[in-house]
Amino acid sequence: MKIFESLGKYDYEQLVFCHDESSGLKAIIAIHDTTLGPALGGTRMWTYDSEEDAIVDALRLARGMTYKNAAAGLNLGGGKTVIIGDPKKDKNEAMFRAFGRFIQGLNGRYITAEDVGTTVEDMDLIHEETRFVTGISPAFGSSGNPSPVTAYGCYMGMKAAAEEAFGDDSLEGKTVAVQGVGHVAYHLCKYLHEEGAKLIVTDINQENMQRAVRDFDAETVDPDRIYDVDCDIFSPCALGAIINDDTIDRLSCRVIAGSANNQLKEDKHGDILYEKGIVYTPDYVINAGGVINVADELIGYNRDRAMKKVEGIYQKIQRIFEISKRDHIPSNQAADRMAEERIQSMHHSRSTFLMNERNILNMVTR
Numbered sequence: 040m041k042i043f044e045s046l047g048k049y050d051y052e053q054l055v056f057c058h059d060e061s062s063g064l065k066a067i068i069a070i071h072d073t074t075l076g077p078a079l080g081g082t083r084m085w086t087y088d089s090e091e092d093a094i095v096d097a098l099r100l101a102r103g104m105t106y107k108n109a110a111a112g113l114n115l116g117g118g119k120t121v122i123i124g125d126p127k128k129d130k131n132e133a134m135f136r137a138f139g140r141f142i143q144g145l146n147g148r149y150i151t152a153e154d155v156g157t158t159v160e161d162m163d164l165i166h167e168e169t170r171f172v173t174g175i176s177p178a179f180g181s182s183g184n185p186s187p188v189t190a191y192g193c194y195m196g197m198k199a200a201a202e203e204a205f206g207d208d209s210l211e212g213k214t215v216a217v218q219g220v221g222h223v224a225y226h227l228c229k230y231l232h233e234e235g236a237k238l239i240v241t242d243i244n245q246e247n248m249q250r251a252v253r254d255f256d257a258e259t260v261d262p263d264r265i266y267d268v269d270c271d272i273f274s275p276c277a278l279g280a281i282i283n284d285d286t287i288d289r290l291s292c293r294v295i296a297g298s299a300n301n302q303l304k305e306d307k308h309g310d311i312l313y314e315k316g317i318v319y320t321p322d323y324v325i326n327a328g329g330v331i332n333v334a335d336e337l338i339g340y341n342r343d344r345a346m347k348k349v350e351g352i353y354q355k356i357q358r359i360f361e362i363s364k365r366d367h368i369p370s371n372q373a374a375d376r377m378a379e380e381r382i383q384s385m386h387h388s389r390s391t392f393l394m395n396e397r398n399i400l401n402m403v404t405r
């Protein structure tokens with residue numbers, strides 16, 4: 040792999056390799072863009088097939104965070120970490136504390152939080168060594184697990200998409216097919232069930248699936264049949280790249296709205312959804328509730344303020360549909376345009392020299 044060529048492709052700022060032999064830490068921190076502020080993005084722990092796969096994932100996810108944070112209106116840039124290892128077997132205290140010290144060494148250029156394979160407990164260990172970590176335990180005055188808040192943002196975004204597709208944002212009586220009922224989707228299903236939606240769920244984890252049946256009267260289908268379900272709304276809440284050449288023609292829904300990151304395998308799949316008239320809710324906008332919530336910790340966590348901002352995902356999604364109609368472009372491109380325009384305009388206005396620049400990290404100290 041040609042590292043600098045890869046960094047050049049999307050103008051990445053920094054790639055950091057962190058190694059601690061005794062704890063087994065092998066981490067890669069990718070910082071994509073810090074125009075808007077320090078890079079904030081979660082830490083993913085995963086068993087990558089190769090080091091190259093891990094680097095590619097870190098880079099792809101970091102760039103995604105630049106767009107997510109920019110579109111959410113946060114004063115934060117984009118970054119992400121991947122730790123190579125099995126989250127079920129390879130974790131230990133020393134690993135996360137060693138990682139915390141590497142983050143501290145970046146002196147605020149990168150701030151972490153949970154992602155797939157990491158938990159609030161892991162963030163608490165990182166917090167032993169650095170203040171540049173969010174999503175830590177409420178006992179520290181923090182916001183805790185971001186998943187329920189991500190779910191609330193998804194619910195808001197789904198309602199905005201329903202209004203666009205059906206002329207009314209009520210989800211009562213709508214059939215929603217949910218792929219993956221883990222941390223985020225369990226809470227999303229709760230909102231949907233309370234509003235009177237009919238749920239059809241799938242999961243490779245039987246326990247998670249049965250919990251949705253028990254708590255929300257959900258019907259179930261096998262994981263590979265979820266794309267064929269006759270439904271109003273398809274909600275991908277498991278993996279990335281699930282809207283692809285093999286699945287796109289099987290979908291019969293009017294709306295796609297779910298929490299999974301990187302749902303479109305390629306940009307062309309956004310074009311195809313647009314041509315088919317399927318209302319696609321851009322993933323990094325609808326799933327920004329978690330990052331909006333943890334980012335609030337940096338200025339002294341206030342749940343009401345954070346939830347109000349997460350509620351604003353409804354209007355953000357409406358704005359994207361407006362841009363899509365105005366410029367005759369698919370919604371994924373409209374979201375990119377919105378994020379890029381914000382970064383560009385701030386790039387210009389923040390270029391004036393300041394001796395003691397105000398940023399999200401020096402507004403309050405903790």
Ligand SMILES: NC(=O)c1ccc[n+]([C@@H]2O[C@H](COP(=O)([O-])OP(=O)(O)OC[C@H]3O[C@@H](n4cnc5c(N)ncnc54)[C@H](O)[C@@H]3O)[C@@H](O)[C@H]2O)c1
Pocket residue numbers: 155185186187189218219220221222223224241242243244247262276277278279298299300326327329330
């Ligand atoms: N947790 C957050 O706050 C947050 C924020 C933004 C984005 N996301 C994204 O949302 C998605 C879900 O996150 P989560 O925290 O709920 O993760 P999770 O691991 O708790 O849930 C994912 C669920 O999907 C299931 N699953 C995996 N592969 C599947 C398959 N092939 N078919 C059906 N089910 C499958 C898993 O068994 C699990 O129950 C991820 O893509 C994540 O990156 C999460």
Ligand SMILES: CC(C)C[C@H](N)C(=O)O
Pocket residue numbers: 079080081107151152153154155174185300326327329330333
């Ligand atoms: C900062 C986190 C809450 C990040 C989250 N895992 C996301 O993808 O948005």
